Amino acid sequence: MIGAAYLMASVLFILGLQALGDARRARRGIRLAAFGMLVAVGGTLLHPQIASYLWIALGLAVGGGIGAAMAIYLPMTAMPQRIALSHAFGALAAVLVGIAEHLQRAGQLGRLELAALGLEVLLGSLTVSGSLMAFAKLQELLPGAPITYPGQNLANLTLFAASFALYVALMLHPASTGLLLAMAALGLMVGVLMVLPIGGADMPVVVSLLNSYAGLAAAATGFALDNQMLIVAGALDGASGFILSLLMCRAMNRSFANVLFGAFGQTAAATGPAVTVRCVTLEDAAVQLAFARRVVIVPGYGMAAAQAQQAVRELAEQIEARGGEVRYAVHPVAGRMPGHMNVLLAEAGVPYERLLELERANAELPDTDVALIVGANDVVNPAAREDRSSPLYGMPILDADRARAIIVLKRSLKPGFAGVENPLFALPHCALLLGDARETLGQLVARVKTL
Amino acid sequence: MIGAAYLMASVLFILGLQALGDARRARRGIRLAAFGMLVAVGGTLLHPQIASYLWIALGLAVGGGIGAAMAIYLPMTAMPQRIALSHAFGALAAVLVGIAEHLQRAGQLGRLELAALGLEVLLGSLTVSGSLMAFAKLQELLPGAPITYPGQNLANLTLFAASFALYVALMLHPASTGLLLAMAALGLMVGVLMVLPIGGADMPVVVSLLNSYAGLAAAATGFALDNQMLIVAGALDGASGFILSLLMCRAMNRSFANVLFGAFGQTAAATGPAVTVRCVTLEDAAVQLAFARRVVIVPGYGMAAAQAQQAVRELAEQIEARGGEVRYAVHPVAGRMPGHMNVLLAEAGVPYERLLELERANAELPDTDVALIVGANDVVNPAAREDRSSPLYGMPILDADRARAIIVLKRSLKPGFAGVENPLFALPHCALLLGDARETLGQLVARVKTL
Amino acid sequence: METLYIFILAGFVGWLVIARVPALLHTPLMAATNAISGISLVGSILLAGGGHGAVPTALGAVAVAAASINVVGGFLITDRMLKMFRRP
Amino acid sequence: METLYIFILAGFVGWLVIARVPALLHTPLMAATNAISGISLVGSILLAGGGHGAVPTALGAVAVAAASINVVGGFLITDRMLKMFRRP
């Protein structure tokens, strides 16, 4: 019975994720997956081994309440943090289950079961602290810049080797819960120290990697408890995290190693602007936009930071009301997580067929009257295309510089996350409109209306 | 050890099939899969249970010899038959293994093992005879037209019910090899009788369905022998057969039930030509083709029947030498199996980027000077688009009728497989050039050269 | 051995399914896999309700809470996001 | 139970993998799955070589021959076909 419920849940999870391949079926798919979860949890609650429902009910009520509150009240712009945080929760559950399992059955665990359980606790604890660190950096509780010191990579490697040594020791002394706890403690430290030298904007890659670790930990739990559904769900999770981090690295033209050990984004605050730029008045920008036939809006992290998505759409509507055509060019790593800009624009009610992916956007940009850049920087940096010495070189970018005119909304002349000068701003047909994106857009909307 | 070999083989099969998703990696993929097979067979040969290699070697030598000879000497046009025949071989092996397994371990088989074994023998025997029938129809050893008699569907259903009853009886009397053999015999009969009423051109659907039965039989063997690799390979096979038959049905806008029980193609010989058509001289056709700027060639079953693929390409080269552009419009169910035209054109050396799939072809046909139809009929029948009363109505077709001029190569005024009049031939801008496609094309090439 | 097959096959399924998700839906995808990873709730429930003594029960109750944050929060927020993606 | 998981997951993998094969390669695909279905060779070999007596051995030898026609023929012909697909 319970076995059938788990099998059914596994199938529903797969079908649910498969439906995410198509935006029109996605919502139905997620409901399938949620139904699968209900089946799995329901089946478990009927398990004859359960002696008392008190603590289960309490846990469910507390967790469910917190989860629901987070889901309902959190602004969409806080999604990256939320996801990082929840990996910590998931991994925490895995670690606690693993430790308790060991406490109860230390003597009776088979060799393979023990190996799986150890992996579960090690990966889980690393994920808990790593995810909390990522959360702190994304939430800006900690400075986003990489925190480095000499010999750091060596120190981290030593620590990692030490935790692995404890893992081996555990295999040799299967009954020692002390070893298990020590390993968990070291795992927590490794998680913290590994994330320290990674810059704030590389956090999404880290978060996705931790996601795949959490998935592996869940699969290991499945091995340890002989529960196939956990293996399936863990493998799905692991694959998802791995693919997304791979896609991000590829879109940034960087290797995993560079992200994890490169302390990228270190120089963010160091270099100052050394280019001469041209600023434009609000009035002129409004006129330019109002009379443009084809406008492409390029959103970036700044749009998320300023929560400007609604204002973006209002401006687009004004332009469209005057007969102009507005489209959005979404770079795969614009913002701070995969699909970040898509969600924000969707939240503002922009229909998704207006969004152009990289290739199509670059095919259309040369025939565009105005490219309006809303808080994007690195993803439109032409140095990535042209300047071999640039750290961005080779990263595929949006060719906003090929539009007939460019208007950039940002607050200052500071560089973007990569800490690299952007020669785009110095181009003769590029004009800056400095200020918070949301405020500037609000003013632009008001002006365009009066024209 | 042997378990590891089987696991590796399973993974290699998956990777191999995955590589078929991309024409450039396909060949490497097939080699991966073949290597997987080598690993699996090699691992098996090392099995300690093997007492003598004599009969194994003999079987391998005979089978390998026949297989290699068939692969090397068989013309590409005979592929549909070959595939049908080989399903019979695969299923035969499954049936024999199942029977022998039962002979040896009749008493010791568990309930689930027995159920799997019974399924293996039933599906296998049905596939053996069904595939042989399909082979005979495709090879034209039997008439292609459906063979029907009153009460046929009822008779078939009864027979199928009877074989299922034997299956149930076997479950109740696990040790009775007699029941197993009787079931196999009935299965063979069901296979024959099920295929009798299905027309020759529906054979590909049948062959693919039998492919998926053969896959299920292999998976059942895996359940019975507790061999996971067999389960994986069988499931891959089953999925492939099922998907391909589904695609074919969809491309013909027909249901499985209609294909299996509809006795489609029955009227093929019955209706005669009732339209007035215009014929063209070889000379005129050659001039038209030689001076066309954009030519689209639409190959069909007649190209395969006439083995005209090489001649098609020669003509295309002549046209291209004169500055014309030649492309090929390939309908998903042109010919007698999925991808049939693609293989033949590839054999003739046509680079695959010249081949247009349905949608692209229909986008380009209105801007085409000459559509040259080489032995295609049903797939260019505009009645499918316009005539609600036509049996083809709803099937997506190639809009050859929208080209500026149409030249049709066929031998007579007989209809194609579906046995339906083709109003295309009566259009004012359509001209027929009667005769065997290969001969006609040879003459066309010669004429175009002299122009 | 069977378990290894299951893990590898599930990995393939995951890879094939996720690779087809368009960039448009990558954020909902992250939230959805997050919710699914809350499946460790199943193990946590058995622990919290198993009556194995104070420490395991306490650990279990915390685990149940942590996992159900993911389950409830994950599915709700994914649905909330997907609701925003307007049909063209 | 594990076996059922394996079957279902393999079915998913098959479905996802095969659905991505372009129409261009459908005939080679049929030939390739045909070759892979020759995997029943494995069972046939154990039967033919197991020394279980005359009847099983004879059945086994025939099964080996039948399956190896598919294996050898299937892979060779698939390769022959794919060789013909010229790169653009």
Ligand SMILES: NC(=O)c1ccc[n+]([C@@H]2O[C@H](COP(=O)([O-])OP(=O)(O)OC[C@H]3O[C@@H](n4cnc5c(N)ncnc54)[C@H](OP(=O)(O)O)[C@@H]3O)[C@@H](O)[C@H]2O)c1
């Ligand atoms: N999306 C992902 O999955 C992902 C993953 C890993 C790494 N990354 C990295 O993140 C970066 C994303 O590039 P991006 O072009 O989107 O962003 P960016 O290069 O980080 O630039 C953001 C820009 O927004 C401006 N900005 C910040 N707050 C603003 C506000 N309130 N109003 C107006 N402007 C504001 C900033 O300039 P001011 O300070 O002058 O205002 C800055 O130039 C890339 O380097 C990418 O590699 C992304």
Ligand SMILES: NC(=O)c1ccc[n+]([C@@H]2O[C@H](COP(=O)([O-])OP(=O)(O)OC[C@H]3O[C@@H](n4cnc5c(N)ncnc54)[C@H](OP(=O)(O)O)[C@@H]3O)[C@@H](O)[C@H]2O)c1
């Ligand atoms: N491909 C698949 O997977 C598949 C699967 C199931 C069913 N089918 C069915 O098969 C049919 C395929 O359509 P199709 O348009 O390719 O073929 P078709 O409709 O069967 O027509 C073939 C044409 O070729 C001509 N022909 C035959 N031998 C010839 C020769 N030696 N030289 C010149 N012409 C010759 C015939 O006319 P003459 O006799 O006058 O020469 C006939 O009109 C469809 O009905 C489809 O539904 C295909």
